[in-house]
Amino acid sequence: MPPATIRSETRLSRPQKVAEAIKQWVMDEGLQPGHRLPSETELIRRFAMAKGTIREAIRLLEAQGLVKSRTGPGGGVFVHQVSEGRAAALLGNYVYFANPTIDDIYQLRSALEPELAESLAGRLSPAQLAELEGTLAESAPPAASAEGEAARHAASLRFHAELAALSENPLLRFVIRFLAELLSEVTVTRGLHSPTDPELWTSGLAYQRRLIEALRDGDGPRARALMAAHMATAHGLMHTREAAVTRRFLPEGNRR
Amino acid sequence: MPPATIRSETRLSRPQKVAEAIKQWVMDEGLQPGHRLPSETELIRRFAMAKGTIREAIRLLEAQGLVKSRTGPGGGVFVHQVSEGRAAALLGNYVYFANPTIDDIYQLRSALEPELAESLAGRLSPAQLAELEGTLAESAPPAASAEGEAARHAASLRFHAELAALSENPLLRFVIRFLAELLSEVTVTRGLHSPTDPELWTSGLAYQRRLIEALRDGDGPRARALMAAHMATAHGLMHTREAAVTRRFLPEGNRR
DNA sequence: CCCAATTTGTTCGTATGTATC
DNA sequence: AGATACATACGAACAAATTGG
Numbered sequence: 001m002p003p004a005t006i007r008s009e010t011r012l013s014r015p016q017k018v019a020e021a022i023k024q025w026v027m028d029e030g031l032q033p034g035h036r037l038p039s040e041t042e043l044i045r046r047f048a049m050a051k052g053t054i055r056e057a058i059r060l061l062e063a064q065g066l067v068k069s070r071t072g073p074g075g076g077v078f079v080h081q082v083s084e085g086r087a088a089a090l091l092g093n094y095v096y097f098a099n100p101t102i103d104d105i106y107q108l109r110s111a112l113e114p115e116l117a118e119s120l121a122g123r124l125s126p127a128q129l130a131e132l133e134g135t136l137a138e139s140a141p142p143a144a145s146a147e148g149e150a151a152r153h154a155a156s157l158r159f160h161a162e163l164a165a166l167s168e169n170p171l172l173r174f175v176i177r178f179l180a181e182l183l184s185e186v187t188v189t190r191g192l193h194s195p196t197d198p199e200l201w202t203s204g205l206a207y208q209r210r211l212i213e214a215l216r217d218g219d220g221p222r223a224r225a226l227m228a229a230h231m232a233t234a235h236g237l238m239h240t241r242e243a244a245v246t247r248r249f250l251p252e253g254n255r256r
Numbered sequence: 257m258p259p260a261t262i263r264s265e266t267r268l269s270r271p272q273k274v275a276e277a278i279k280q281w282v283m284d285e286g287l288q289p290g291h292r293l294p295s296e297t298e299l300i301r302r303f304a305m306a307k308g309t310i311r312e313a314i315r316l317l318e319a320q321g322l323v324k325s326r327t328g329p330g331g332g333v334f335v336h337q338v339s340e341g342r343a344a345a346l347l348g349n350y351v352y353f354a355n356p357t358i359d360d361i362y363q364l365r366s367a368l369e370p371e372l373a374e375s376l377a378g379r380l381s382p383a384q385l386a387e388l389e390g391t392l393a394e395s396a397p398p399a400a401s402a403e404g405e406a407a408r409h410a411a412s413l414r415f416h417a418e419l420a421a422l423s424e425n426p427l428l429r430f431v432i433r434f435l436a437e438l439l440s441e442v443t444v445t446r447g448l449h450s451p452t453d454p455e456l457w458t459s460g461l462a463y464q465r466r467l468i469e470a471l472r473d474g475d476g477p478r479a480r481a482l483m484a485a486h487m488a489t490a491h492g493l494m495h496t497r498e499a500a501v502t503r504r505f506l507p508e509g510n511r512r
Numbered sequence: 513c514c515c516a517a518t519t520t521g522t523t524c525g526t527a528t529g530t531a532t533c
Numbered sequence: 534a535g536a537t538a539c540a541t542a543c544g545a546a547c548a549a550a551t552t553g554g
Contacts, residue, residue: 015315033353052308052311055308055312059319060315062316062319063275063316063317063319063320064320065350066349081353082349082353083350084350086350087346087347087349087350090343090346090347091343091347093320093343094321094339094342097337098426098427099426100425100426100427104425104427107427108368108425108428111367111368111371112368115363115366119363169364170351170354170356171351171360171361171363171364171435172360172363174350174354179427
């Protein structure tokens with residue numbers, strides 16, 4: 001009779017084990033961003049492993065955005081706060097395979113953007129409102145230039161990203177900005193905004209102007225309604241029948 | 257006059273460059289999960305770099321869940337689809353630092369779960385509905401045992417995860433499951449469900465039963481309303497004044 | 513059951529680059 | 534400028550795992 005071994009699915013390699021141990025150690029120790037990890041030679045001594053193995057473990061952590069290395073005296077490996085951009089890039093790798101449709105993206109946007117709008121009503125400073133109006137102005141060019149359309153589209157999405165940045169909810173902030181970025185890539189890589197874009201742009205601009213007013217007035221429900229309507233028209237104008245999103249891996253450099 | 261060098265923020269190390277190059281190459285080549293990358297020795301030849309450097313690059317990709325290595329003949333480095341679990345773990349590292357509150361989590365849940373419920377109404381097979389009822393039954397223990405409460409709570413969150421799994425929208429699926437998992441960790445690590453939990457559990461069970469009915473009947477608006485009400489009470493019962501979430505890094509083994 | 517081939521995994525020694533004092 | 538402390542990179546050898554004969 002076979003011994004019925006319960007295969008634990010993934011036997012970890014040595015670098016993986018070391019990376020996990022370091023992670024655990026950082027948590028137990030309560031290390032914060034900026035704190036230094038033991039030096040390579042020290043880690044080699046503690047784990048009794050070769051330099052290469054230790055270095056691979058560090059790379060594992062580095063790819064997750066958890067540590068950053070610096071050379072020179074006073075250098076070493078430091079705990080690093082995972083940036084929003086890095087997190088978005090990592091999640092982007094997943095989305096690349098998940099292959100969502102435009103409808104999928106808008107299903108989330110339609111649920112979250114109005115919620116964001118309402119939660120921000122009456123809570124923005126005059127400076128922040130002015131900032132938003134500034135972005136809006138950027139997206140209103142004098143004439144309809146040929147390649148300016150894509151730029152306008154990008155500016156519009158930037159408006160949404162900036163709005164999200166004003167939320168105190170880090171999760172809401174992250175998801176909305178991620179969706180905007182994702183949508184931006186989609187509309188850029190495919191020519192999804194060509195024919196109906198002027199229409200979308202005009203209506204979008206009007207909505208955004210009225211939205212800022214509602215935010216200034218502190219009228220939450222109106223802000224929500226305006227954003228919901230904006231989402232509905234934007235989605236509708238993006239004739240997205242079956243358009244599947246084939247997305248690129250995001251580069252690693254911490255843009256943003 | 258200084259040459260006004262535009263510091264590109266992050267000069268990439270050699271392994272990082274190699275990892276990026278490989279990523280790009282995979283995309284250009286249109287490689288799919290399961291496809292094999294060039295062998296280590298081949299990569300060493302192509303990039304004209306040392307073995308250690310190449311291996312570190314592979315680790316960079318491995319940490320992102322993009323590749324998997326196997327030893328032996330027919331082995332090598334293979335393109336790998338980023339799993340939902342891996343993506344969640346990676347995003348978890350970001351959330352660990354972002355430190356959201358319970359309110360933050362529920363702001364998203366309250367917006368997304370009702371949307372999910374409505375979109376699922378009338379689209380589930382009898383088998384799927386039965387499956388959901390099964391999970392529900394599991395979370396209905398005979399008596400209120402002491403430590404059974406945490407288990408019940410977990411089962412309730414599992415119900416939401418299963419519901420999300422039925423959505424055809426990969427983004428909605430991912431975010432909702434991630435939030436449920438996040439909330440689950442919070443309530444487990446802290447004793448956030450002790451006093452009012454029986455109440456939450458009873459009301460939750462009732463809501464979920466009625467929700468399944470609405471889903472079966474294909475009554476989208478009712479499903480949405482039920483879920484919205486459920487979220488509101490669940491949120492309310494979790495007296496979460498200021499409770500900040502201090503979350504653990506997730507282990508790397510692909511659980512799920 | 514063992515042997516051989518293949519491919520990743522790990523080790524060690526050495527040398528180079530880089531930032532600080 | 535030079536010494537120091539650290540990560541980074543190289544190269545050669547050996548070990549372990551997996552597959553097929």
